[in-house]
Amino acid sequence: MFGYMGKILRVNLTTGEIKVEELKEEDAKEFIGGRGLATKLLLEEIDPKVDPFSPENKLIFATGPLTGTTAPTGGRYMVVTKSPLTGFIASSNSGGFFGPELKFAGYDFLIVEGKADHPVYISIKDEDVEIKDASHLWGKRVGETTDKLLEEFGDKKARVACIGPAGEKLVRFANIMNDKHRAAGRSGVGAVMGSKNLKAVVVRGTKQVELADKEKFMSVVKEKIKKIKENPITGGGLPQYGTAVLVNIINENGLYPTYNFQTGVFKYAYEQSGEALAAKYLVRNHPCFACPIGCGRVSYHPAVGITEGPEYESIWALGATCGINDLASIVIANHLCDEFGLDTISTGGTLAAAMELYEKGIIKQEELGDAPPLRFGNSEVLHYYIEKIALREGFGDKLAEGSYRLAESYGHPEYSMSVKKQELPAYDPRGAEGHGVTYATSNRGGCHVRGYMISPEILGVPVKLDPHDVSEEKAKWVKIFQDLTAVIDSSGLCLFTSFALGADDYAEMLNAATGFDYTTDEWLKAGERVWNIERIFNLKAGLVPEKDDTLPKRFLEEPMPEGPNKGHVVKLHEILPKYYKLRGWDEKGYPTEEKLKELGLDKYY
Amino acid sequence: MVKVRVFATLRGIVGKSELEVQADTVGELLEKLYNEYPKMKKELEKGAVILVNGKNIEHLEKLNTKLKDGDVVSIFPPVGGG
Numbered sequence: 001m002f003g004y005m006g007k008i009l010r011v012n013l014t015t016g017e018i019k020v021e022e023l024k025e026e027d028a029k030e031f032i033g034g035r036g037l038a039t040k041l042l043l044e045e046i047d048p049k050v051d052p053f054s055p056e057n058k059l060i061f062a063t064g065p066l067t068g069t070t071a072p073t074g075g076r077y078m079v080v081t082k083s084p085l086t087g088f089i090a091s092s093n094s095g096g097f098f099g100p101e102l103k104f105a106g107y108d109f110l111i112v113e114g115k116a117d118h119p120v121y122i123s124i125k126d127e128d129v130e131i132k133d134a135s136h137l138w139g140k141r142v143g144e145t146t147d148k149l150l151e152e153f154g155d156k157k158a159r160v161a162c163i164g165p166a167g168e169k170l171v172r173f174a175n176i177m178n179d180k181h182r183a184a185g186r187s188g189v190g191a192v193m194g195s196k197n198l199k200a201v202v203v204r205g206t207k208q209v210e211l212a213d214k215e216k217f218m219s220v221v222k223e224k225i226k227k228i229k230e231n232p233i234t235g236g237g238l239p240q241y242g243t244a245v246l247v248n249i250i251n252e253n254g255l256y257p258t259y260n261f262q263t264g265v266f267k268y269a270y271e272q273s274g275e276a277l278a279a280k281y282l283v284r285n286h287p288c289f290a291c292p293i294g295c296g297r298v299s300y301h302p303a304v305g306i307t308e309g310p311e312y313e314s315i316w317a318l319g320a321t322c323g324i325n326d327l328a329s330i331v332i333a334n335h336l337c338d339e340f341g342l343d344t345i346s347t348g349g350t351l352a353a354a355m356e357l358y359e360k361g362i363i364k365q366e367e368l369g370d371a372p373p374l375r376f377g378n379s380e381v382l383h384y385y386i387e388k389i390a391l392r393e394g395f396g397d398k399l400a401e402g403s404y405r406l407a408e409s410y411g412h413p414e415y416s417m418s419v420k421k422q423e424l425p426a427y428d429p430r431g432a433e434g435h436g437v438t439y440a441t442s443n444r445g446g447c448h449v450r451g452y453m454i455s456p457e458i459l460g461v462p463v464k465l466d467p468h469d470v471s472e473e474k475a476k477w478v479k480i481f482q483d484l485t486a487v488i489d490s491s492g493l494c495l496f497t498s499f500a501l502g503a504d505d506y507a508e509m510l511n512a513a514t515g516f517d518y519t520t521d522e523w524l525k526a527g528e529r530v531w532n533i534e535r536i537f538n539l540k541a542g543l544v545p546e547k548d549d550t551l552p553k554r555f556l557e558e559p560m561p562e563g564p565n566k567g568h569v570v571k572l573h574e575i576l577p578k579y580y581k582l583r584g585w586d587e588k589g590y591p592t593e594e595k596l597k598e599l600g601l602d603k604y605y
Numbered sequence: 606m607v608k609v610r611v612f613a614t615l616r617g618i619v620g621k622s623e624l625e626v627q628a629d630t631v632g633e634l635l636e637k638l639y640n641e642y643p644k645m646k647k648e649l650e651k652g653a654v655i656l657v658n659g660k661n662i663e664h665l666e667k668l669n670t671k672l673k674d675g676d677v678v679s680i681f682p683p684v685g686g687g
């Protein structure tokens with residue numbers, strides 16, 4: 001099988017059994033790889049109703065056919081499991097170098113099953129796979145864990161994906177960190193890893209990815225790299241300022257969520273922008289494997305030394321939404337989240353909800369004891385509570401449950417700015433209706449990378465769509481973006497390539513690598529299949545579209561108080577039915593039999 | 606006078622982040638800026654996002670969008686991220 005290693009590594013932590021299985025070609029053709037194929041396997045192998053923390057849940061590290069190739073940004077992999085935060089499908093994407101190394105070792109997928117009776121790690125050197133004791137690493141932070149494992153492994157070229165203390169303590173939004181600073185960040189995949197007593201996976205491989213048509217692939221790749229380099233975003237803004245270049249444009253457009261989304265304008269945004277980060281803390285760029293863009297930032301602050309980031313989302317989550325302006329505090333907080341293994345978006349989103357609850361008098365100081373008051377703008381709060389959350393100490397134990405469970409425990413779930421219990425990222429949908437639909441319908445809950453409608457609605461790429469339009473045309477774009485994103489994620493590429501590349505470009509690379517002769521439409525259809533199988537997983541897990549495909553009340557009922565979007569609410573009720581119809585789902589949001597038959601998915605539902 | 610804010614790579618070209626310009630439309634304003642900073646034209650030819658008081662001129666009257674005293678015009682070269 002070209003593009004694929006053709007093998008699945010299966011490790012059962014309960015029995016200690018290690019197996020290698022064949023990857024089926026027809027599966028690869030239908031679900032591409034990565035996110036898509038892993039979801040299919042998970043759906044077949046677990047009951048979607050299973051408790052995410054039980055040994056019955058499985059954790060799948062999944063690469064795509066372009067992972068580990070020279071395709072631009074071919075360094076991505078996904079972690080797929082049932083999420084302890086949302087109770088639905090989790091698939092977290094990460095870059096760096098871990099994914100390619102897994103392929104070089106000879107595997108497309110690593111499926112982890114069961115639960116070890118003590119802390120362990122999985123060591124992979126090509127065919128040599130072992131479950132090893134990790135008792136000495138339990139409780140250690142990400143940096144130290146990574147360094148110690150590399151030393152023990154005896155090969156500095158190995159790659160490590162591990163959890164920090166937050167994953168061990170089952171914080172519902174703990175992430176998995178690879179290469180120290182790259183995160184499979186969302187939906188609590190790190191907590192599932194912790195529930196299995198799995199501290200890390202270390203991998204080193206010496207194989208190569210075989211390609212169907214090497215020469216063709218090389219020339220196609222060369223041309224795509226050229227496109228990426230010539231594009232002003234992927235060749236200019238992103239390398240120069242990183243993702244944080246967005247801070248100013250999102251704020252000037254009036255959708256930079258501030259004070260837990262109470263408004264969309266932050267008067268200190270300038271001070272935490274990409275421009276400010278580049279001027280004050282940037283040391284150099286740090287590209288992931290085979291990436292010609294290099295949005296990653298290596299930064300320095302005396303309090304933490306050399307670190308990475310912070311990215312746009314993290315700057316916002318540990319900044320504006322908590323009312324914090326001071327960039328130094330954000331850099332430190334971001335470093336702490338990386339070290340403890342916490343998702344920055346959910347950490348910031350949860351703290352912001354707690355701040356609103358505190359300022360409204362719902363959380364009382366007596367409950368916090370000597371801990372700092374949860375006031376907006378109090379940067380002391382950040383550093384103090386990040387550690388408390390990760391260790392589940394004091395009030396941190398409640399925060400570790402995420403904003404929804406926190407707010408609900410006080411009888412006020414409306415202060416959790418989340419969808420399907422997952423904290424929303426850094427765009428207020430009152431300033432971008434299409435983006436609001438992607439939030440409401442995202443299979444993994446509140447998320448911006450399941451159809452990044454900010455691109456056409458705010459940045460004008462690849463077309464300029466009016467952010468307040470809710471026509472069928474808008475709904476059509478939502479579906480295209482969602483399906484295309486599923487193709488990119490499943491292939492093993494980074495979503496940022498899509499600022500420069502279109503569906504045809506991905507199809508060309510995929511065909512040259514795999515030898516499949518899919519048309520662009522057929523690849524997009526595969527993306528649609530991925531979207532629908534995720535939906536099936538969720539429906540079987542208990543999703544009720546009428547209740548779950550929605551947005552926090554604030555966006556539907558409270559008009560934006562100021563700025564360019566003043567007076568706007570999200571007209572979700574107008575656009576959602578159009579979207580369902582385009583998807584071929586019934587008016588309540590359930591896939592129709594006809595649609596499932598068309599996609600070959602009827603046997604799953 | 607209209608307040609103009611420039612961002613990202615434009616700051617290097619203009620040498621500051623904010624300036625004031627007298628103009629009746631966005632088109633006129635850009636002409637004045639291009640005269641003074643010719644490199645800006647080249648940078649923005651690749652695509653630009655121009656906001657008047659936070660609203661994208663694409664959804665107003667494009668280059669004919671009228672300006673009045675005290676308006677804030679924000680100009681971005683093509684940017685992206687996520």
Ligand code: SF4
Nearest residue numbers: 288291293294295494
């Ligand atoms: S664009 Fe950024 S996140 Fe994407 S692969 Fe390159 S460095 Fe990694």
